[in-house]
Amino acid sequence: MRDAPSFDEFYRTTSVRTLRYAVAVVGDRTEAQDAVQEAYARAWRRWETVAAHPAPEAWVRLVIGRLARDRWRRLGRLGALLRHSGPPPNAPPPSENTVVLIEALRALPANQRKVLALHYLCDQSVEAIATETGVSPNTVKSWLSRGRQRLAAQLTETATKLEVRDA
Amino acid sequence: MRDVEDGWAQLISDVDGSWLASAAAVRRAADQRALRRLAVMTGAVVVALVATGVAAFGRPGPPPPGPTNTPSPSATAAPSPVPTPPPSVTSAQPSITTIPDRAFLVVPRDMRRDEIGVQSPPRDEQVPALCDDPLAADDAMTVRRSRQTYYQAQDAPAGSTPEGSVTETISAYRAGGAAVVMRRLRTELATCGKAAEGDITYTITTDRKPRYGDDAVHIVEAMSIPPDRANNSPSNHRIVVVRVGDVVTVLTLRPWEQWQVDRDDAELFARLAVEAIDDWR
Numbered sequence A: 001m002r003d004a005p006s007f008d009e010f011y012r013t014t015s016v017r018t019l020r021y022a023v024a025v026v027g028d029r030t031e032a033q034d035a036v037q038e039a040y041a042r043a044w045r046r047w048e049t050v051a052a053h054p055a056p057e058a059w060v061r062l063v064i065g066r067l068a069r070d071r072w073r074r075l076g077r078l079g080a081l082l083r084h085s086g087p088p089p090n091a092p093p094p095s096e097n098t099v100v101l102i103e104a105l106r107a108l109p110a111n112q113r114k115v116l117a118l119h120y121l122c123d124q125s126v127e128a129i130a131t132e133t134g135v136s137p138n139t140v141k142s143w144l145s146r147g148r149q150r151l152a153a154q155l156t157e158t159a160t161k162l163e164v165r166d167a
Numbered sequence B: 001m002r003d004v005e006d007g008w009a010q011l012i013s014d015v016d017g018s019w020l021a022s023a024a025a026v027r028r029a030a031d032q033r034a035l036r037r038l039a040v041m042t043g044a045v046v047v048a049l050v051a052t053g054v055a056a057f058g059r060p061g062p063p064p065p066g067p068t069n070t071p072s073p074s075a076t077a078a079p080s081p082v083p084t085p086p087p088s089v090t091s092a093q094p095s096i097t098t099i100p101d102r103a104f105l106v107v108p109r110d111m112r113r114d115e116i117g118v119q120s121p122p123r124d125e126q127v128p129a130l131c132d133d134p135l136a137a138d139d140a141m142t143v144r145r146s147r148q149t150y151y152q153a154q155d156a157p158a159g160s161t162p163e164g165s166v167t168e169t170i171s172a173y174r175a176g177g178a179a180v181v182m183r184r185l186r187t188e189l190a191t192c193g194k195a196a197e198g199d200i201t202y203t204i205t206t207d208r209k210p211r212y213g214d215d216a217v218h219i220v221e222a223m224s225i226p227p228d229r230a231n232n233s234p235s236n237h238r239i240v241v242v243r244v245g246d247v248v249t250v251l252t253l254r255p256w257e258q259w260q261v262d263r264d265d266a267e268l269f270a271r272l273a274v275e276a277i278d279d280w281r
Helices: A004-026 A029-045 A047-052 A056-070 A076-083 A096-106 A110-120 A126-133 A137-166 B004-016 B023-057 B177-191 B263-280
Strands: B141-151 B164-173 B194-197 B200-206 B215-224 B235-244 B247-255
Touching (some): A004 A029, A004 A056, A004 A096, A004 A110, A004 B023, A029 B023, A096 A110, A096 B004, A110 A126, A110 A137, B164 B177, B177 B235, B177 B247, B235 B263, B247 B263
Antiparallel strands (some): B141 B164, B164 B247, B194 B200, B200 B215, B235 B247
16 A cells, blocks of 8 residues: 555655756756656656655756657656646746756756756765766766856857857 | 756756645546556456457357247256356456567666677577576476676777676566576575586675566675686676566676676666666566
8 A cells, every 4th residue: 555645755755856857967947847747647656666766856957858758758748647737837037047047958968967956956865866867976976067167168159059049 | 057056956946846645636536547557457457358258258159049938948948158257356467478688777878888799599598507407497487598698897998808698588487487486596695605607616605696587696606717728817697686576587697708797787678677667567
């Protein structure tokens, strides 16, 4: 028997952080919302197993990474079901800085994008990221370093492009 | 935007104000979808049973007799086919009988050696024998498929030799069969310290268990090669066996020439293999 209160508590304490990660990895806020809800729906389907997992939050992020790769081919139906639960309140549009950052992140290789998101948006240590991604801490450091460099370069380029487009 | 740190903080602030469904709504939607899938599956089983019934009992017979003066047969005189009970909603899922390409792990782009291509290893190389061949096909297995791919180290310079090969063998089992395989493997590992293949001896140990799938074992086969053939550097194979539901995947990583397989590579491939199987299932 799945324990709904423990799932609800897990969702309440982790879903916002997971959404930050999803936005960075997916590169689109609406798709990220769908991915987060899909990932938690899958977690609920196997809640007995996921709850016993040493890192349930990492399990959810793993699913999101897979969904990002999957190009949302299975998200439509769950999204439709959730929309029946009530329309989302009007969310304010993202700031210009966020738009530029997400755009720049999209241009990074997936592994660099993932470790940057884990480090800056989920407050994960290098060791924790290494455990979660299945690579050595040195590899994580290398991805972080290269990711930061590429992101800085990409930010300048993206900001310039957007300025030109908006001019 | 000039300051990346500000950018992260701004992103957090923006995202944290986004709408997400409530936990109860997520649970409800997931359960509704699961019920719908179950209904579709049950419907498919019923259709199959009906089709089977039609094939067995539905052959056209002679036209029905016209009205006569003979007494009509009693209700027990003409046996009717015993109705098939509807399938229980708790019945096990149908066995897997095919394994598609997409069930196999995809080596990350920067580690691929596409020019070598994907190969189908011979049957006797699909799974490691260890001492008593605990991963050999058994009666509970419904299908097995195997692929071998070469890979290179991440960021290896162009023209480097490959790092090694990874053979992935996916086997599907009837309900409960995959768990039996994992138990058999552990029993084997408890007693199998060394194995031999020709004049090469393998010392068998286990490494830290991957966190992926429902159950997993990481085995290291340290090779002892006769001095006249050895290159004086330690060499090993790594084997990761992961169960995902009623599917067991066996990843065997062999080094190029006589090197050691990197543990990170084994763990990375295990994660990717589980992701691919999860996507397939």
